[in-house]
Amino acid sequence: MWKLLVKVVATAVVAANAAMAIQPYEPDEHTLHLWHLDEAGPPFKDDGVSPTPLLGLLNGAKAGQPPYPGFGAAISFQPEPGGDRDYGPILLAKPELDYGPKDNVDPPFPIMGIDGAFTIEALVKFEVMPADAEGLAFDIVSMDDEVTANRVFIFRVEKPGFLCFLPISGSAVRGGGLATLPTSGPHAANTTDWFHAAVAYDGREGAVNNLKLYWTKLESGHTGANMIGRGTLTADLGRQLADFAIGNTGNRQTGHAPREFFPGLIDEVRISSIARAPYDFCFVSEEEKNRLDEIMRRTPPQVPPLGMMLQQIQVGEVPVVLPKPGQPLVLGPGLHRLDFDFSFLPGVTADPLAVRCRLEGLGDEWHPAARGMTMEWEMLDAAGTVLTQRVFANTGSSAGWQIDALSSPMVPRTEPIFIPEGTRKIRVTLSSGAPDTTGTWVIDDIVLARSADPLNNLWEDGGFQEGERMNQIGGIPLYWERRGTEPAIARLMQMRGVSLGLLDAEQEHSALWTSTRDLGVRPAKGGETFLLSWTEAFNVIPGASLRASYLNVPPGEYAFQAIAMGSEPQPATASLTFPLRVKRPIWERDWFAPLAVAAGVMGTALLFFAAYRRRARHRLAEIKLQHAVERDRARIARDMHDDLGTRVTVLNLAASFVRRAIDGDPERARQQVVRLESAARDLVTAMDGLVWAVNPKNDTLDHLATHLSAVAQEIFRDSPVRLRIDIADDLPPLTLRSDFRHHFALGVKEALHNILKHAGACEATFALHLDHGDLVAEISDKGQGFDTAIPREGNGLVNLAARFTELGGTCVIESSPGEGTRAIFRCQIPKVPALPGA
Structure with missing residues (x-):
């Protein structure tokens, strides 16, 4: 328990020290205005060198709200139910809002140094994220007015999630700054933490990137502000007086409410006469500030x-x-x-x-x-080659630009554009320019017409009426596509209708809209000048x-x-x-021609060599076929000599015995006649087998199976052996070589004859099937059997094994006395060589 208490106390001390590292501001010589906003209600004291207390806490804005630890109190601008939600809460320099000069801040009210430099900053905490808010924007600090000549600036968060500073001089916007709030990393915007938002201008009118935008999560340990973007002011801010406000705009517009209140908390607002360094803010310790100041003093300007x-x-x-x-x-x-x-x-x-x-x-x-941002028109020929190009670049703001595109008028613009004679297509690209270019550009009502026929618009759907999801910012107009490193910059602007727009607050990314169309007409000979027009509104910050x-x-x-x-x-x-x-x-390339010649020569040689090999293979096939025919002829001659010759000799001998004994010994003559008849039948059977062997129509697996089945039945006819035949029904129609068929059949017949000779009265089985491309014949019986380990007289089994070895197969004999015998013949079916020319 004691250890737990010590741990809790230590944690509290660490948290307190962390909070103490971030302290409210103490005014210095550069602090023009400083409102701690710790009071329970108006007036809110200004500790700057030119103090102006704030008197108007209106429309449900509430003081005394929980601040960042150590900062006294904060003000909430979250509207309450029943309040003026359209206008929203506000903290004003004057007690009441007024449409006119009565709510203008009293002089003196400096907001910049002698050279025009300034820093405007505040601590903020969102109650809702900008994209989910009711209003159009979150105004942090503004000096705006109903009278155009009195408008000065607005510092706010835009609804898409941009931190924005708009310098306003009369009806013109003089540059500005726009940067996307972080959505990831240590400074990601959220509704839980407090953040420091700041804008700093160094007073160098017209210099590129003279404005910096900062967004930093409040926590100890920072040595500098987190810069999220740069911008450019083309002129210093005006020194006129206007409606100064925090958490909203003091511009009391007629006809509609601005809806720019800040739905969250704001605290510690400071305006300085210099562009403060990134380390000169409340979240950097005094020791670190002094150390960096000393380094800056010792480093001579270069x-x-x-x-x-x-x-x-x-x-x-x-x-x-x-x-x-x-x-x-x-x-x-x-x-x-x-x-x-x-x-x-x-x-x-x-x-x-x-x-x-x-x-x-x-x-x-x-x-x-x-x-800045550019609109690029490219004239293409039928092959897509660019013939000529015209680029229109925009920087600064269009005439009448207000705070945003929605409140700004669309200004018409007309330009001549030369289209060469060979033009068949036109490609237009609306680009946000270099990655660090920011701002807004909206175009509408594109018209491309011949000078002689200005009312005939050749650019289809120039008003962006057709396409996909046209009621959404992510929609795609007909014939257009968006590209770039951040395509979301290219969006549809839902204004007084649908317009094509670029809204770029990204400092490191860019995007574009592009469309390619058929021209539809043929330009005059030598080319023709067309009229190009569109309406636009823009505020581009290069x-x-x-x-x-x-x-x-x-x-x-x-x-x-x-x-x-x-x-x-x-x-x-x-x-x-x-x-x-x-x-x-x-x-x-230089080496291609000789290489191509060499490749051609080599290719020709390869063709000749391939033709020679083809002829050689053809000749070899002929030789193999001729050899196979000669081998079959030799086999047939041998079989006729060995088998048929023997049987004819037996017939001759039997006939001579009959002739000699027919008169002297009739009984013996009758015996020889019986023998003669048997020999004749055997000769017919042998002749049938020989005819079957040489007939090419029988060179198939199914014919072999049918033949062996018939042979087996013939062998065991009138014998005490009961035969069972098992031949697969799904044997494929494979073609066999005649010599393979002949020798395989003779081997099977020999095994069947062995059963008839030696097995005695028993049951026998003959099976034929395919196994992974091998032809397998299995002949088994349940007869007398024999001992395979005892040598036997004669060469029957040896010849049988030799026959199947010659076919490239195997012959396995299994037998035991009294248990029968099983012979398994396995041969791979050889491929039949193709006939020459096939």
């Missing part, structure tokens, strides 16, 4: 070398592994689409608009690198990456080159060179 680096190469829209430095990228044969993503080295202040690129070996012209694309790159040796002039303090020239090689097809 101007990074002017230079560029290659980030990624996509071949056919698929990223490839870059080779080791100095080695070329080697691609297989064929025509390739190549996309080069590259950027300046970190800290370089060169103008990305001044970058020029070329693929040396494909052409000598230098072209500007693409930034990252640091630039892109250069090259279509249908054929086999050859190339070098991708990029060059740019730097600006102060780096006015030098930056350049990038990367070699690559596309292999030529085998038939175009």
Whole structure:
């Protein structure tokens, strides 16, 4: 019990120390505003250098809620039943909301430093995940207004799970930042833990990636914030006054509620006049902050070398592994689409608009690198080869862009596009650009028409009315497909109708929509200029990456080159060179022709050799067949000499005995006549066997079985032996060689005769069947039997074994005195050689 108590106390101490490592902020000289939100109700004190207490806790927002341990209290913005759920809870600088200037924050209310830099941060805890929320977005901190001229910024979580910062100046959006909240790993968003959300801007107007977004799970041990994305502000925030609010927007819109309340808890809101370093937040200990500050003070500022680096190469829209430095990228044969993503080295202040690129070996012209999102139109011939290309790139925001695409007007755009004479198909690709490009682009109402017939739209379903699951963001319009390393970026936008869109908050992935259509008409001779139009709304935030694309790159040796002039303090020239090689097809390589000739010669020789071997095999088959015929003829002659000759001799002798005794000894003559008749019958039987043996019609397994069955019955007719025949009914119609059939039959007959001679009155069995391709004959009796270990006179059994050995088979004799005898003959059926020419 004592040990358990000690363990509990030790655990509590560890937890307390962990909580103490994360402390509420103490204001410093850069802290413009700091609201701890620990009060039980308004006013909420501001500990910044320009304090502004917050007075309006409205629409069910509740103070005094459980905070992260050690932080006093937090405010809940989860709406209560019966409250103003459409507008939602809010914490406002003024006591009440107003459609007009009455709820504007009082001056002075600085939100940035002299150079425009700022950091806005808060501790947040979700009660529901963004995708499951009732509202359209989760506003964390905003300075928005009903009057267009007064709008400044919104820092919030978008419903798809994006952390977003929108700088608003009048009716224009000046860049911004958009990054996907982590869904896995130590900082994955959830409804259990507290998180630190922050946006920091370094004050360098127009510089790429001057804005950083952070999302960090609150726990001790961090040495820095978890950066989830970058963005770009094209200008500093405005210094006008507007409705300042926490947990919602103070923009009291007419006609509909914004539904942007934060369904969860918010605490410890701070606005600073600098872009705070990643280690300058509440979850990093003071000792660690001081140590890193000291390192920064001792490290003299260095101007990074002017230079560029290659980030990624996509071949056919698929990223490839870059080779080791100095080695070329080697691609297989064929025509390739190549996309080069590259950027300046970190800290370089060169103008990305001044970058020029070329693929040396494909052409000598230098072209500007693409930034932002692009719409690419490619004109293809009947074989699918690209004849010409037109690219439309978008950065910044479209006219009238508000906070999101839903509230922004669709702006019409018309462009001339030249279509060559040989064009048969058109491929259009809407791309989210380099992986670190973020933002939104929505298009609708695509029209492609001849200049002479502008009302005839050649682009079918340009309004995206047909397709699969068109009421869902994951639907696919007719003729379109989505691709990329994160295809979910390409989605259907459910706005005032269905539109094609790219909603990209991924900092390391990209996606595209693409469609290939038949043109349907033949352009005029020499090519023709068509009119291309569509409507669009966009807010595109380019990252640091630039892109250069090259279509249908054929086999050859190339070098991708990029060059740019730097600006102060780096006015030098930056350049990038990367070699690559596309292999030529085998038939175009230097060694192919001699190898093909050699292969042709060898192939011809092989053909002659194959023909010679075929003739030789044919001749060999003829010889084998002739030899088999001669062997059968010799066997037949031998059988006729040995068997028939003997029987004819017996007939002659019997006839001469009859002639000599017919007058002198009639009784003996009658005996010889009987013998003569028996010999004649034996001669007929032998002749039948010989005719059966030489008749080719009997060269089948079923004929052999029938013949042996008849022979067995004939042998045991009028004998005391009871015969049982067991021949399988399913014997296949196999063809046998005549010599095999003859010798196999003679062996069986000899075994049957042995039973008749030696077994006595008994029961005998003759069985014939196939066993794994072997022909098996089994002759058994239950007669007298004999001892196989005692040598016997005569060569009958030896000859019988020799006969089957000659056939390539086996002969097994089993017998015991008084228990009968069993003979098993097994032979593999030989293949019958094909006739020449068959």
